[in-house]
Amino acid sequence: MSDYKGLYEMPKSSINKLWPNLNSSHYELKSDPTDEYNCVAWANHINHQSVDLSLDDDGEPLSYPDLSCLMYIEYFQSQGFEICESAEWEEGFEKIALYERDDRTFEHVARQMSDGIWTSKLGEWEDIEHSTLESLQSNHFYGNPVWYMRRSVK
Amino acid sequence: MSVTEIIKYDKNCWNVNVEEPNYDFGKRTSRSIKISYLTKPKKRLLGDEWGFSKNYGEVVINSLPIEKKFQELTDRWKNETKGFSLAASKINNTNYLTIIGLGVTFPDKITKLILKDLKQSSSYWHYALKKITNANPVPKEFSANATKTRDFWLQWAYENDKL
Numbered sequence: 001m002s003d004y005k006g007l008y009e010m011p012k013s014s015i016n017k018l019w020p021n022l023n024s025s026h027y028e029l030k031s032d033p034t035d036e037y038n039c040v041a042w043a044n045h046i047n048h049q050s051v052d053l054s055l056d057d058d059g060e061p062l063s064y065p066d067l068s069c070l071m072y073i074e075y076f077q078s079q080g081f082e083i084c085e086s087a088e089w090e091e092g093f094e095k096i097a098l099y100e101r102d103d104r105t106f107e108h109v110a111r112q113m114s115d116g117i118w119t120s121k122l123g124e125w126e127d128i129e130h131s132t133l134e135s136l137q138s139n140h141f142y143g144n145p146v147w148y149m150r151r152s153v154k
Numbered sequence: 155m156s157v158t159e160i161i162k163y164d165k166n167c168w169n170v171n172v173e174e175p176n177y178d179f180g181k182r183t184s185r186s187i188k189i190s191y192l193t194k195p196k197k198r199l200l201g202d203e204w205g206f207s208k209n210y211g212e213v214v215i216n217s218l219p220i221e222k223k224f225q226e227l228t229d230r231w232k233n234e235t236k237g238f239s240l241a242a243s244k245i246n247n248t249n250y251l252t253i254i255g256l257g258v259t260f261p262d263k264i265t266k267l268i269l270k271d272l273k274q275s276s277s278y279w280h281y282a283l284k285k286i287t288n289a290n291p292v293p294k295e296f297s298a299n300a301t302k303t304r305d306f307w308l309q310w311a312y313e314n315d316k317l
């Protein structure tokens with residue numbers, strides 16, 4: 001993958017291997033690299049801890065069908081989100097998009113901000129703002145955005 | 155020491171048979187090591203990937219001292235999984251699983267090396283330590299939290315004189 005501390009020092013060629021669409025779309029780094037929180041936490045506005053459902057009660061790693069988008073859909077439903085049809089910006093709602101890999105496991109989630117731009121925490125690297133969901137699309141890394149959810153903004 | 159056979163055990167587990175030479179009596183014995191691989195281990199594990207040097211009984215893997223091999227695998231594991239957010243994605247990495255394999259074969263050495271690394275970082279070593287030591291000092295509710303699991307394992311290490 002990469003021995004870089006963050007995207008800030010990663011050459012474009014390395015970024016391209018991870019996310020083939022990212023260089024050609026508009027994105028901005030918005031934090032320092034950190035492992036304090038992960039993409040699931042970040043999608044739910046949490047930046048002091050990670051939310052990780054990928055292990056069972058005994059600490060054994062889950063795989064498909066247990067580690068699926070469905071599990072994370074249920075988590076986000078418990079946080080007030082509901083499934084919606086598209087990623088298109090809607091007045092009065094914030095949206096998230098769940099990415100699924102080729103092996104049908106969940107790997108990433110991005111959150112839409114009030115201006116329609118998306119924000120993502122990239123593993124132990126930075127969080128970024130990206131103009132489209134396709135920016136982070138990649139078959140063997142984060143997969144593709146396949147589920148969309150929305151929550152009313154109070 | 156060489157890996158002779160890789161057998162499917164159940165949907166999440168593959169047994170790796172390791173043939174271990176018995177130096178005392180000049181006979182070869184074999185033993186089965188059960189490692190919970192999530193995917194089928196690469197066939198390149200077969201053969202003499204793991205071995206003992208004949209001099210001084212030092213453990214070497216691919217001609218590297220075990221400490222250097224551990225560091226090489228650890229660096230590769232960390233680099234290859236930095237972009238992932240989930241513990242399962244970090245664990246399901248060939249380098250990490252190879253470290254567990256080495257740890258099952260050489261528990262004292264690898265446990266010490268992992269704990270040394272854990273002192274300096276908050277990397278997700280909980281699963282590997284659990285598999286290698288058969289201990290589990292981490293309460294279930296913290297098993298996915300790298301920082302918390304680190305604290306519990308370091309406490310375990312001090313209490314059991316492993317550091």
